[in-house]
Amino acid sequence: MKTVPIGPLPAAPLDAAAVFHRDHLPACRDAATDVAIVFTPADHTHRAWRLAAVQELARAAAPLRVNAVSGADDAAIENALAYLAAAPGVTGQVLVVEAAA
Structure with missing residues (x-):
């Protein structure tokens, strides 16, 4: 699975979506394997464009899979990526993760 980390994006959802599509979409689209996009955390206003x-x-990538994980906790992100790697039926999802309590 190819992991595509997406650094901080603008706070405004439209601006963030524009930067993602301009700067990061090619790396997500041109993979020859399953893709996991890793977003930095954002508030609920970013959910729709990310999804x-x-x-x-x-x-577009089928039968390959594309999913995303959003969070700030490295361990939680790694756990979500391990889950996605072992879940061949999961695609087109955005998982929001947090640190374990």
Whole structure:
């Protein structure tokens, strides 16, 4: 599985989506294997554009899988990536993770 880390994006959802599509979409689209996009945390206003982008990438890449993980805790992100690697039926999803309590 190819992991594509996405650094901090603008706070405004439209601006963040524009930067993602301009700067990061090619790396997500041109993979010859399953892709896991790793976003930095963002508030709920970013959920719709992230989910739409991941779902469209997953449709275009089928039968390969495209998913995303969003979070700040490295261990939680690694656990989510391990889950996705072992879950061949999961695609087009955005998982939001947090540190274990």
